[in-house]
Amino acid sequence: MAYRLISNRIVPSSNRLSKRFIFIFTISLSFTYLCYSILFCCGTIMPTQSYEEKRCLHHKNVGIKKLLQKDCTADRRTALDETLNVALTHQGSSHARNQSRNSALPITHKRSIAPSEYNITVAQKYGNKKLPNALIVGVKKGGTRAVLEFIRIHPDVRALGTEPHFFDRNYDRGLDWYRGLMPRTLDSQITLEKTPSYFVTREAPRRIANMSPNSKLIVVVRNPVTRAISDYTQTLSKKPDIPTFEELAFQNRSQGLVDTSWNAIRIGMYILHLENWLQYFRLSQIHFVSGERLITDPAGELGRVQDFLGLKRIITDKHFYFNRTKGFPCLKKPESSSQPRCLGKSKGRTHVQIDREVIEQLRDFYRPFNIKFYEMVGQDFRWD
């Protein structure tokens, strides 16, 4: 056995070596642990989701503000995405999440942001202008504005707020002009526009099919008699000097001869217009919203619209309340604001009083058209 003399003490050399080994081992272990901790906290090593949750989220309910105070950039982005995209755990949304996660999105939000608001911000920044893949094509006074405003609160829908009238009045301006009007959207989002006059424009179905034969079309239909009165009420509010409703609606009232050349009457002959659309689109590409149920059960109607568009049902009863003053359902939180909002004054007007007999005559006139329409779409809208 080898011995060495140190400070007057004789220590066996093997003992001295093992002590040195333990010392070096302990130091390197501590050093490794220190490096490991530093590196993990700053996210330069790819941590697993569960580790990340344990170390930096602590708890799923940690507030955004708290998360933002932490200086772990990678974790911060993940946490923000997780918190904001609660509603985006459905098909198509993963792309939006990934886009936002992969991009160096500056986190400057100081308040909690609704998922839809967050998606809008991301889309505005990172999305592209695309031609619409869904269109609300009619009918005038059917409730088209309500459908557009309600569906656009969905985080995967981006809608043009104004009516572009591209396929009727502005077709000569070309598709690039039309595309330029659209909001920026992510690949996973639906681009939507509404122009109610398309439904009765002869060229519109062919033109829309030329743009994209896979377009999804939404038609909001309403009792054609009430629709005609609503239409007339709107025109009267702009031009108070027009003839009475009765004068315009009939060629010869005593004979019950309805004037089908008057637009307010013609629009309600839904089956005739639909036949034109069916030359270019399959019935399964067209979804019909009941204008009546849209008022009594907006969540139910919007549920079906979401299904048709292939969206997760995010818009539910929770999003609506009935406003007694307005007499209509309103949104608790519209797309653009956090305040409850009803549609404008021009939606839900008090109608001009029309003689009961006139209404009956028009009801008789529309009945055969309605029946054919119900048969074609496979739905009874109960207007008779």
Ligand SMILES: Nc1ncnc2c1ncn2[C@@H]1O[C@H](COP(=O)(O)OS(=O)(=O)O)[C@@H](OP(=O)(O)O)[C@H]1O
């Ligand atoms: N939630 C809610 N709030 C207000 N109004 C609602 C709502 N849901 C459906 N409606 C009905 O929508 C009718 C207007 O239809 P449109 O938006 O298609 O009109 S337009 O063609 O764009 O001018 C409008 O017609 P009028 O009542 O005749 O004004 C309403 O009955």
